[in-house]
Every structure is written in C-alpha cells, then in structure tokens.
Amino acid sequence: MKLYIAEKPSLGRAIAEALPKPHKKQDGFIEAGDGSIVSWCVGHLLEQAEPEDYDPKYKKWLYDDLPIVPENWQFKAKAKTKKQLGVLTKLIKRAKIIVHAGDPDREGQLLVDEVLQHVGLSSSQKQNVQRLLVSDLNVDAVKRALTVIKSNQSFVPLSVSALARARADWLYGMNLTRAYTLTGQKAGYQGVLSVGRVQTPVLGLVVKRDNEIKAFVSKPFYEVFAHLHTEELQPLVAKWQPSEACLPYMDEEKRVLVKALAQNVATRVKGQPAEVVKLTKKPKKQSAPLPYNLSALQIDANKRYGMSAKQVLDVCQALYEKHKLITYPRSDNRYLPEAHFHESRQVLSAITNNNGCDKGKVENADLSIKSKCWNDKKVAAHHAIIPTSKKLKSAQLGQYEQQIYKLISIMYVAQFYPAYTYNETVAEISIAGGMFIAKAKQITNEGFKVLFGKERHNEGADSTFLPPLVEGQQLLCHDAQIQEKHTQPPQYYTDASLLAAMTGISRYVKDPEIKKILKETDGLGTEATRAGIIELLFKRGFLLREGKLIKSSDVGKTMINMLPEALTLPDRTALWESHLAKIANKECSYQNFMEPLITQIGEVISTAHLTENINFKGLAKPNNKRRFKKRRKNTAKT
Structure with missing residues (x-):
C-alpha cells in the first residue's frame, strides 16, 4: 500500500483529488481508487517534551537546575491531535511505500519526518520513503507535482537542520526564560520574563526605537x-x-x-x-516589482488596509486552503519557475473572472513580456505567491480576502507590463x-x-x-x-515597518561578516514565524498597540535594559542560520552546532544569577491570567 502523508487536511484532500477515483472517505484518511491512501498531520502532531517530562523536579524553577540539557531528546503527542497520530501510526505500519507531503520548507520537512521517526520504520520502508512538493492545491498542479516525486533521502540534511534549530530554540528559550524569570522574582516581579532567540531581538528593536524617540530633540x-x-x-x-x-x-x-x-x-x-x-x-x-513573498505582502497590506501581519497570514491561508486561489503563502521567495510562464494565460483569465484586477488592465497585459521573475536558478523550495488558475463560480470572498487577492493579482499582472521609464x-x-x-x-x-x-x-x-x-x-x-x-524623530514602528526591519535586519548590524550573513538569509525570523512572533510579544505584555503604532511596555523596556546586550541583538540569528545552512548542505555536523551553544547558554545563566534589577520592583505583570500557565509551557518558542 502507498501512503501519502500531507502536512494538513486541505493538502491531503488536494492530493486525493489528483488520484484515481472512486474515493472512500474514512476517519482521518481517504482511500483512492488505486488502493493508495492519503492521510495527514494537523500541523505538528508531536511537540518537544517539557523539562518536567524528563524529571519531575523541574516543575519548580531553580537556578541550581540550570542549564537543563536532555541526554535523550523526547517528543510527546499533542493532546488535541492524539487521535490523528494514532490513525497515522496504524497506516504507517501497513505501508510499503510512504510519500512525505509536508509543506515545501524546512519546518514542513521536519513535521512529517518526526512522525515517521516517532512511529518507527522498517529498513525497507526507510529506503522507499519518497518526497512530494506541492505549492498549488488545484488538481492539475498536484498532478504535475506527482510526476516529479523525489527520494526523501535527499532531504535528510534539511530535516537535521530543522531539528537542530528546534532543539537549539528549546534549550535557549527554556533555560534563559527560567533564569531571567528567577532574576525578576528577586526584584519582586511575579510575571514570566520569556527570552527567545528571535522574539528578544525584535523586542529590542522596538525598545531602542522608543528610547530614540523619547531622547530626541528637534533642531x-x-x-x-x-x-x-x-x-x-x-x-x-x-x-x-x-x-x-x-x-x-x-x-x-x-x-x-x-x-x-x-x-x-x-x-x-x-x-x-x-x-x-x-x-x-x-x-x-x-x-515591475517582483511578485510577493509573504513579508512583502504583509507590509503592503498593512500600509494599504491597516491589516496586522497575523491577519494577512490568516487570510492567505484561507485563499490557499479553502478557496485554492493562490499558491503556497508562507513563501520567502519572489521568483517563479520558468515552466509557470506557459500557464500565464490561464492565470490571467482567472484573475479577470475573480475580480483580482480590472478587466481592461488584464487585457492590456503583454504576454510576450517575460519579466526577470521567471528564473529557475532563484527558485528553491518555494516560489513567489501568485494567483492560481482556479475560477470562482460566484462571489465567495470576504472583504479582506478580496483585498489580499487583488494585491497578489495586480503584482502578477505587472509582470506582463513594460517598465516605467x-x-x-x-x-x-x-x-x-x-x-x-x-x-x-x-x-x-x-x-x-x-x-x-x-x-x-x-x-x-x-x-x-x-x-x-x-x-x-x-x-x-x-x-x-x-x-x-x-529635524524629525524616528517614527514609532507599525506592523509594516517592524516586518520590514525584521526582513532587512542587516541594516541594524555593524559587524560586516554578520551583516553579510543576514543579507543572504531570511533576516530575523522566517516568513512563517514573523507574524506569530510579533503577536507573541503582544500576548506576553512586552508590546502595546496604540492605533497602528507599536510601542514597548514598561515591562518590555525594563527587560531589555536588564538583559546582556548580546541577547537583544540579531547577531545570534545570523550565526545560527549560517550553521543551519551548512548542516542542510552537509558542510557542518549537528554536534558542531549544538555543543558550543550549550556552553554559551551556561555562561549566560551564570550572568543572570548575578544580575540585580530593582527597576522590576512595583511593575505589574501583564493582565493575562488565563494564559499564564500556558505561557510557562511555551517558553521554548523563538
């Protein structure tokens, strides 16, 4: 039996649509006419075990127990999706050929691989695992993807890179959050002071900007x-x-x-x-500007419609999964495969049908123009976000969905217009x-x-x-x-300008080598995580909204002022990304990345133990009582 494992149900249904009929829908999977079975994860079915899962003594937060470094790393099933993990476990044990159909990125690779590792494969199964890369959920696009299935063995280094990143973030976030929360408690502060490799430098950007504005004197x-x-x-x-x-x-x-x-x-x-x-x-x-990646789309949507990064991502997911009107949205790439150029007439026809752009402007598009966006050499796991050839039969989109679809559509149409001269x-x-x-x-x-x-x-x-x-x-x-x-002071951050700062973080780095690395990588965070990181800082009470403006809270400012400067700068992300890229390219080992990191975390914990910060005295923790316990369990997030 051939088993396809998709990252989420919407992708699973799209793959099934491309397989022979009749289909038989079962609980947690679909059986195709040729005997193939399509099942799915629901995002991550497994999560990193908590410190107390390794040893009950870690339920109490103590300096003396830090750093916590698992000898044998453990995953555990997420409570909400335990049933689906059980379905997959039974199917995997029956399968002769397994097709990994996670999303086409580092996280998508790990998401399915960790399930296969958790269930355990026979040696013959391991040799036969295949990799399917789908970025467009329409049936014709999925059928084309099914013709170019690859061996999953080719993606093992990418999976190891993703695993190294996940474990490093766990070690960094879990240990330093406990260390600095205990430091805050010494000064009388009762909230959790979460520290993360990405979230803390993002907070540092906002605090620094707020301080510059406060100190500014106009001349x-x-x-x-x-x-x-x-x-x-x-x-x-x-x-x-x-x-x-x-x-x-x-x-x-x-x-x-x-x-x-x-x-x-x-x-x-x-x-x-x-x-x-x-x-x-x-x-x-x-x-013409290149078609959108997610960050560029989030920036434009915030400027135009005042939408937050999280809102844009949610709308994009609906356009991708529910309506099938756009390609994979969590993309960091702004180029397109050259083969897609031959589908432009159908895509433009769909744009007209779906009110993505004025009919007259679409008709004026010159299909003999081939912009620089069509470039196989610059397309990696993802390509730019563009409309699909799917045509709606009636008006099915909400206001935000239509607005985002129009932005994506117009940027695509622009590829067939001459230059502005x-x-x-x-x-x-x-x-x-x-x-x-x-x-x-x-x-x-x-x-x-x-x-x-x-x-x-x-x-x-x-x-x-x-x-x-x-x-x-x-x-x-x-x-x-x-x-x-x-002279004018710097402007407070908005969603658009903060996202722009995260993607162009190299501008804020002095070291030329680190600046170069950050220019060549995604910046601070990834397309898939930036919106969540910003929202996380709001939930934890470190950031505040005043209309469209983003400002740091008193707790956020005090925390950044307390931390060693190195923790508040983006340099660490650059160094990590450099090592992770080398792991993915087989130029660096997992151990060579993790061992120095553990040493560095121990040194920072020692610094935290000696830190005194009376400025936390009297500060009230954020009013998020319902989330407080949950936050303790999520401190490993970036």
Whole structure:
C-alpha cells in the first residue's frame, strides 16, 4: 500500500483529488481508487517534551537546575491531535511505500519526518520513503507535482537542520526564560520574563526605537533656494549644495544648522548672474516589482488596509486552503519557475473572472513580456505567491480576502507590463561661487505603474520640467529664499515597518561578516514565524498597540535594559542560520552546532544569577491570567 502523508487536511484532500477515483472517505484518511491512501498531520502532531517530562523536579524553577540539557531528546503527542497520530501510526505500519507531503520548507520537512521517526520504520520502508512538493492545491498542479516525486533521502540534511534549530530554540528559550524569570522574582516581579532567540531581538528593536524617540530633540536646519530665469524669462528653481568648507556648520546628514550661514549665501547670490556649468540628461528605467513573498505582502497590506501581519497570514491561508486561489503563502521567495510562464494565460483569465484586477488592465497585459521573475536558478523550495488558475463560480470572498487577492493579482499582472521609464535632467548652476542644482523628470512611459495608481509612485514621480538649457548658458538669480525646517524623530514602528526591519535586519548590524550573513538569509525570523512572533510579544505584555503604532511596555523596556546586550541583538540569528545552512548542505555536523551553544547558554545563566534589577520592583505583570500557565509551557518558542 502507498501512503501519502500531507502536512494538513486541505493538502491531503488536494492530493486525493489528483488520484484515481472512486474515493472512500474514512476517519482521518481517504482511500483512492488505486488502493493508495492519503492521510495527514494537523500541523505538528508531536511537540518537544517539557523539562518536567524528563524529571519531575523541574516543575519548580531553580537556578541550581540550570542549564537543563536532555541526554535523550523526547517528543510527546499533542493532546488535541492524539487521535490523528494514532490513525497515522496504524497506516504507517501497513505501508510499503510512504510519500512525505509536508509543506515545501524546512519546518514542513521536519513535521512529517518526526512522525515517521516517532512511529518507527522498517529498513525497507526507510529506503522507499519518497518526497512530494506541492505549492498549488488545484488538481492539475498536484498532478504535475506527482510526476516529479523525489527520494526523501535527499532531504535528510534539511530535516537535521530543522531539528537542530528546534532543539537549539528549546534549550535557549527554556533555560534563559527560567533564569531571567528567577532574576525578576528577586526584584519582586511575579510575571514570566520569556527570552527567545528571535522574539528578544525584535523586542529590542522596538525598545531602542522608543528610547530614540523619547531622547530626541528637534533642531532647526536651513536650505537655500535660488529663483532664476533665462534671458527669455523662463523660470527655474535650484537648491544650494553646501561645500566642504561648510562642514563645521552641518550635522552628520549634511544639513546646515547655522541660520547666519544660509542668510549669507542667500544675500550673496541674490541679483547675481548664474551659469549652467554642467547639464546631464539620462534615460531612467524601473522594472515591475517582483511578485510577493509573504513579508512583502504583509507590509503592503498593512500600509494599504491597516491589516496586522497575523491577519494577512490568516487570510492567505484561507485563499490557499479553502478557496485554492493562490499558491503556497508562507513563501520567502519572489521568483517563479520558468515552466509557470506557459500557464500565464490561464492565470490571467482567472484573475479577470475573480475580480483580482480590472478587466481592461488584464487585457492590456503583454504576454510576450517575460519579466526577470521567471528564473529557475532563484527558485528553491518555494516560489513567489501568485494567483492560481482556479475560477470562482460566484462571489465567495470576504472583504479582506478580496483585498489580499487583488494585491497578489495586480503584482502578477505587472509582470506582463513594460517598465516605467522617464528622462532625468540635472543642471548644476554656479552662482557667486556657490553651487546649486535643479532637477526635472519627464515620464516617457507609465508602464506597469498604471496598475497601481498614485500609491506606487515614488515621491516626485510625476513629470516636472525645466526650461531648455545648455552648458555655459547664462541665467539671472533674481531672488533667493531660505527655508527653515526641523529635524524629525524616528517614527514609532507599525506592523509594516517592524516586518520590514525584521526582513532587512542587516541594516541594524555593524559587524560586516554578520551583516553579510543576514543579507543572504531570511533576516530575523522566517516568513512563517514573523507574524506569530510579533503577536507573541503582544500576548506576553512586552508590546502595546496604540492605533497602528507599536510601542514597548514598561515591562518590555525594563527587560531589555536588564538583559546582556548580546541577547537583544540579531547577531545570534545570523550565526545560527549560517550553521543551519551548512548542516542542510552537509558542510557542518549537528554536534558542531549544538555543543558550543550549550556552553554559551551556561555562561549566560551564570550572568543572570548575578544580575540585580530593582527597576522590576512595583511593575505589574501583564493582565493575562488565563494564559499564564500556558505561557510557562511555551517558553521554548523563538
């Protein structure tokens, strides 16, 4: 018997649809006409055992018991899905061929592998385990995937990498949460102070931003604009470019802080002749943005509709599993397999049918255009999130579902539109020894931007004009104007900007080697976990919402101030990801990753034991009494 094990029921049903009929639905599985059986997990059926599962003494949190490092790691069945684990156990023991159909990512690989390991396979079964990768739940796409099944042996290193990550997060989160919760208790704080490899640096980002805003003092700065005209009295305005001699009077952003200097320049140039000393005209081109990955979609949806990262992920799951209108949503990739290009006509037809984009704009799509998104070399386990060829028979989508579907659809349609092009003219003008610059932009083709409206235009994207100029041309500066502006504080985080910070975390790292690693990896967290990490920080009372703004609570601030700085920075994630990638590529062993980590955790626990923080005294724990006990059991989360 051939057994397909899907990651979740929706994928299981999609696989069954692609197998011969008739189908017989059973409790927890589907039997196909050819005798194959399709069953499924319901997410993770197993979870890491708790410290008290290894030894009852760990129910009480004590410094002396730390670090807790299991000699023989244990999984245990989740209570809510124990029945389905039982169904799979019986089916696995009967199966001659097992097809692993977890989601196409590191976590999806481990999710099914851990069930196979838990149940135990015979040697012949181990040799025959196959791997099915499905990213589109429509029947034709699943049938195509079934023709390219691979050996699961090829994915063992990926599974080991995922297992190393899960165990490392357990050791890190479980031990350091206990250590710093005990430190908080010494100061009279009664809440749980959870520490995680990802959640703590994310909280650190918010606390640092809040502190910068609190400490910010606005300063005035000054810009000088020369009002000129040609001999034919055609007007133009040019902005002063301070020279190196002005550096003592400027800030690090090269803004002039001394008003007298700006006044002196304005007085000196007013009424003086001017000369165009350099004129450059360049054609500029901007190609359509790549189709979405999850983070880019969450960022745009927050900006456009105010949706949280978690809301966007939930809507995407419904569009993927329930409606089958989009491909796998937890993707970190923005490229598409070249073979998908041949399905574009059907996808565009579905977009029109499902009101994903105006019919006229879809009809104007040029299928002879093949954007840079079609690139097999840049597609790994996932590809970009795009619409499928599924057509709805009637209006079945809710408001948020329709909004997200439209965002995904328009981004796909954009791949068949020409580039946005314009000519940029820059005139460098000398006035009384000072240098001024005037710029203009003439749009030559709106290209893909007609799909997005004004919100996708960069500032100043509309055409601006200069009179005809040539190098050496004489002008007259008939007036000069000083504009006083004020430096602005950083803005509080929103869901969009916090997600952008997590994906572009390398910007916040100084070490060039670590910066490089973070640029090459997913950043802080993964596409699948970022929304959950942000929500977790809210649930634990470390973050607060004020409208669209995200701020740190008093407990969150105090905790970050108490922790060693190394725990609050993203550097550790970069180092972990580097090692985990090497494990997946067979360049590093599991032991070489785990052993130094255990030593480091012991050193941090020693530091925690010696830490005193009176600032926790008097702070009330977050009002989440119903979740408090549950939180104690989930401290291993990232």
